Amino acid sequence: MGFFDTWFITPFSEIVTAPIFFFEVVLGGLTTGVMYSMVALGFVLIFKASGVFNFSQGIMVLFAALTLVGQMERGVPLWVALPVTMAVMVALAYGIERLVLRPLVNQDPLTLLMATIGLTFLLEGLGEFVWGSNVKRLDLGIPDDSFEFAGMLLNQFELFAAATAAVLVVLLAVLSQKTAIGRALRAVADDHQAATAVGIPLQTIWVTVWSVAGLVALVAGIMWGSKSGVQFSLSLIALKALPVLILGGITSIPGAIIGGLIIGVGEKIGEVYWGPAFGGAIENWFAYVLAMVVLFFRPHGLFGEEIIERV
Amino acid sequence: MLYRETGQFKTSYRRDQAIFPIVQDRWSVALVLVAAYGVVPALANEYWLQAVLIPFLVYALAAIGLNLLTGYTGQLSLGTGGFMAVGAYAAYKLTTTLPDLNIVIVFLFAGLMAAAVGLVFGLPSLRIKGLYLAVATLAAQFFLIWLFNRVAWFYNYNPSGTITAPPRTLLGIMVTGPEATAAVRYLMVLSFVVLFALIAKNLVRSEIGRTWMAIRDMDVAAEIIGIRPLTTKLSAFAISSFYCGVAGALMLFAYLGSVETLAFDITVSFEVLFMVIIGGLGSILGSIVGAAFITILPIFLTNAPHLVGLEMPVDLAKEMEAIIFGGFIIAFLILEPRGLARLWQISKEKLRRWPFPY
Numbered sequence: 037m038g039f040f041d042t043w044f045i046t047p048f049s050e051i052v053t054a055p056i057f058f059f060e061v062v063l064g065g066l067t068t069g070v071m072y073s074m075v076a077l078g079f080v081l082i083f084k085a086s087g088v089f090n091f092s093q094g095i096m097v098l099f100a101a102l103t104l105v106g107q108m109e110r111g112v113p114l115w116v117a118l119p120v121t122m123a124v125m126v127a128l129a130y131g132i133e134r135l136v137l138r139p140l141v142n143q144d145p146l147t148l149l150m151a152t153i154g155l156t157f158l159l160e161g162l163g164e165f166v167w168g169s170n171v172k173r174l175d176l177g178i179p180d181d182s183f184e185f186a187g188m189l190l191n192q193f194e195l196f197a198a199a200t201a202a203v204l205v206v207l208l209a210v211l212s213q214k215t216a217i218g219r220a221l222r223a224v225a226d227d228h229q230a231a232t233a234v235g236i237p238l239q240t241i242w243v244t245v246w247s248v249a250g251l252v253a254l255v256a257g258i259m260w261g262s263k264s265g266v267q268f269s270l271s272l273i274a275l276k277a278l279p280v281l282i283l284g285g286i287t288s289i290p291g292a293i294i295g296g297l298i299i300g301v302g303e304k305i306g307e308v309y310w311g312p313a314f315g316g317a318i319e320n321w322f323a324y325v326l327a328m329v330v331l332f333f334r335p336h337g338l339f340g341e342e343i344i345e346r347v
Numbered sequence: 348m349l350y351r352e353t354g355q356f357k358t359s360y361r362r363d364q365a366i367f368p369i370v371q372d373r374w375s376v377a378l379v380l381v382a383a384y385g386v387v388p389a390l391a392n393e394y395w396l397q398a399v400l401i402p403f404l405v406y407a408l409a410a411i412g413l414n415l416l417t418g419y420t421g422q423l424s425l426g427t428g429g430f431m432a433v434g435a436y437a438a439y440k441l442t443t444t445l446p447d448l449n450i451v452i453v454f455l456f457a458g459l460m461a462a463a464v465g466l467v468f469g470l471p472s473l474r475i476k477g478l479y480l481a482v483a484t485l486a487a488q489f490f491l492i493w494l495f496n497r498v499a500w501f502y503n504y505n506p507s508g509t510i511t512a513p514p515r516t517l518l519g520i521m522v523t524g525p526e527a528t529a530a531v532r533y534l535m536v537l538s539f540v541v542l543f544a545l546i547a548k549n550l551v552r553s554e555i556g557r558t559w560m561a562i563r564d565m566d567v568a569a570e571i572i573g574i575r576p577l578t579t580k581l582s583a584f585a586i587s588s589f590y591c592g593v594a595g596a597l598m599l600f601a602y603l604g605s606v607e608t609l610a611f612d613i614t615v616s617f618e619v620l621f622m623v624i625i626g627g628l629g630s631i632l633g634s635i636v637g638a639a640f641i642t643i644l645p646i647f648l649t650n651a652p653h654l655v656g657l658e659m660p661v662d663l664a665k666e667m668e669a670i671i672f673g674g675f676i677i678a679f680l681i682l683e684p685r686g687l688a689r690l691w692q693i694s695k696e697k698l699r700r701w702p703f704p705y
Contacts, residue, residue: 089478139681145478146423147684150624153617154676161669164662275485275613282482321493324486331475331483343476345567 047309061308062301067194069300070201071263074256075277076284076292077208078249083286084225085245086137088148092155094274096250099163100125101257101266106167125250133243160268172266197259204255205293211248212289221245225287279327285340294338299323350698366548383537388530396529399646401602404536405594407638410622411540411547411631412590417620418628419551420583421563422472423480426487427591428615429468432608433461433491434592435599436501439510443503450515450523454539454596461592462585464491469584473577476566488616492608511605523600532601539597540635543590548631550586559583560629591619625679627686636687645672 051058075097082090103124107117136151212218223231224241232238260270280299284291306322336342350371357363367373391400409427416422437460442453468487475483495501502510512523517535521527550556558579561569570576599606618641626637648668683690 136677136681140684143680143684146417146624146628147680149478150621151677151680153621154673154680156673157669157676158673161666161671161673165666165670278482278485282479286478318493321486321489324483324489328471328475328483328486331471331479335475335479337479345565 046312050309061304064194065301065304066297067191067198067300068304069280069297070198071256071259071296072273072277072280072300073293073296074201074204074252074259075273076280076296077204077289078252078256079277079281080284080286080289080292081208081245081249081252084289085221086224086242087145087228088137088152089145089286090249091149091152091274092159093249093253094270094272094277095156095159095163096125096128096253097257097260097273098266098268098270099128099159099257100250100254101261101270102163102167102172104254104258105172105261105266109172121254122251125254126247129246129250130243132246133239137242138239164268172261193263197263200255200259201293204252205289208248208252208289217241217244276323279323282337283327283330285337287341288337288339291337291339295327299326302326350695350701366545366552380541383541384534388533391530391533393529396533397602399643401529401533401536403639403642404533404540405598405602406619406622406642407635408536408540408543408597409591409594409619410626410634410638411544412587412594413619414623414626414628414631414634415547415550415559415590416583416587417623418630418634419556419563420559420580420587421566422469422580422583423477424484424584424587425481425613425616425620426468426484426491427619428611428613429488429491430461430465430588430591431595431598431615432495432611433464433588434458434595435606435611436495436510437461437592438596439512439599440501440503442513442515446513446515450517450600453515454593454600457596458589458593461595462589465584465588465591466581469581469588472580472584485613488613492612495608509605509607510599512600515600523604525604536597536601539593543593544631544635547590551631555579555582563629621676625676625686627688630686630688632691633686633688636691640687644675648672 075093078093078096079090082088082093100121104117104121107120108114112120132155136155137148140148140151210218212221220231220236220241221244223234223236224238228238231241257266257270260273264270276299277296280295281292282295283298284293284295303319303322303326306326307319311318330338334340350369352369355368355370357368362368367376387400388396409431412430413424413427416424434457438453438457441456442448442450464487468484471483472480496508499505502508514521514526515523520531523532551559558569558574559582561572561574562576562579562583566576569579595611598610603610622637622641623634624637625640626635627633645668648671649664652664
């Protein structure tokens with residue numbers, strides 16, 4: 037009976053008796069989910085355009101944040117440091133395309149995945165080599181006060197993060213739907229060979245998409261960095277972005293956003309209400325199990341492109 | 348001229364189906380075995396055995412296991428560390444509960460436990476494929492590590508949360524625990540690796556191995572010609588996890604002596620995957636060579652500055668090591684994406700024609 041209670045009775049009765057707290061938990065989950073989405077977005081962009089499962093996206097987030105905060109620590113004002121960091125990310129994209137992707141074109145996806153894991157080591161060492169490995173505080177003056185709204189405790193910073201993510205998604209949507217380069221990106225994503233045949237330069241597209249992913253990583257880095265300090269553990273959020281990614285579907289941008297929100301909320305609710313039944317600290321694996329359960333019903337994620345196999 | 352099949356006639360089916368059909372291969376394998384069993388323990392010092400050879404062999408076993416799954420069956424797995432942890436904890440629980448049980452049986456039991464867990468986490472592979480599956484296997488990694496951290500029963504309610512290999516004897520010789528010499532532990536691990544490599548080699552050229560490869564090459568087509576995906580994929584998961592489980596148990600009993608779950612975290616999974624890829628997918632020899640490469644490279648990178656008389660602060664050295672390691676992996680994948688096993692094949696071709704260029 038105790039087992040039944042802790043699993044099926046207590047959590048629901050807690051939800052019903054304190055609905056305001058429940059909404060706070062959901063909101064907290066949503067804002068964390070938004071942050072996951074921002075990391076997952078970078079993965080999706082690169083995977084769609086170049087078929088590379090870019091494991092180094094997490095370290096790119098750290099690298100971008102480190103570059104920004106490292107300059108600011110040395111007294112460079114924000115309005116100089118930010119464009120410099122963006123330039124560094126674009127240069128990085130160019131370098132990766134030139135030195136890693138181009139020689140590995142047409143290789144097995146697994147080889148490409150491994151190459152990005154190698155890249156992870158490289159960038160991690162490089163970032164710490166240049167900027168030092170101590171924890172850095174990133175303070176861009178984003179307000180971080182809590183206020184009450186309709187009986188719920190809200191945090192300004194989290195709202196700001198959600199707003200930034202929304203702006204980012206709108207920008208990406210405009211970029212991909214309304215501009216010439218966006219059309220080219222979508223063409224490459226649909227079919228590499230056909231795109232090359234109509235005269236879209238593949239290499240330029242790859243540099244562009246890795247640059248865009250680098251800039252998305254910068255935004256994610258700023259958000260995570262302001263929240264929890266710029267440190268090595270930042271690169272581990274990439275591991276959190278993976279279940280988000282497969283839940284939403286590796287090829288879908290809306291999937292990354294909605295997947296992030298589902299994982300964020302699911303994780304928080306699971307931890308708060310069902311955590312005690314497991315003995316706590318379940319958020320490490322809960323997201324993966326959640327994603328796995330969804331995959332049982334939809335093997336390509338919620339919004340992923342269905343791969344039709346023919347013999 | 349040094350290495351060729353010409354003139355070696357096979358007069359019976361037995362000869363034709365031998366693992367090493369060529370006399371040069373048989374001789375070189377025999378030489379390597381003699382060197383590994385006789386020469387190495389006599390020459391190598393404690394440091395070499397403990398820091399280089401034992402971890403290399405343990406990882407080689409895990410890499411063979413992962414190669415059966417990823418290289419031969421085409422199921423990408425990132426849960427290796429978790430399965431190794433199952434092996435280590437199962438062996439620890441069994442040998443502390445039944446201290447008199449033969450240690451070899453303990454290791455095999457550890458493998459069986461890991462195989463059972465691998466079966467469960469292999470179930471998604473029937474529905475999920477490719478990168479989606481890789482991420483799904485991460486669930487195994489994180490869940491298992493969490494479980495071993497959280498449930499005190501697994502580490503016998505030990506307040507520090509670590510598990511320590513108790514001293515056990517085999518044929519009257521101390522093989523585990525602090526009193527066992529490095530040479531003895533080396534020989535024990537070596538025997539396991541040789542035995543299981545042989546079994547793996549035979550598995551992949553028997554019926555089960557052929558069904559694995561059929562599933563890898565195209566599972567829909569394999570299904571149509573009558574191969575059952577259920578048994579094939581699950582058997583690959585189970586056998587692969589068995590290897591990883593034994594490797595995990597050996598990691599605890601022969602290499603580290605005392606571990607926390609940290610020893611089996613996600614980096615271990617990646618390391619073993621690196622070994623498989625660098626060594627060559629779908630090659631038993633490749634797994635072993637890849638394991639050697641990935642274990643020795645960091646040690647070399649750590650010691651190289653000292654060798655040339657360059658003194659670096661520790662953290663700088665660590666960063667440089669990461670940069671060089673990452674760069675090396677990328678360079679290697681670009682130069683030879685099919686791994687060290689492929690290099691070996693190319694050099695065999697060259698030896699065949701030597702001293703002529705073609």
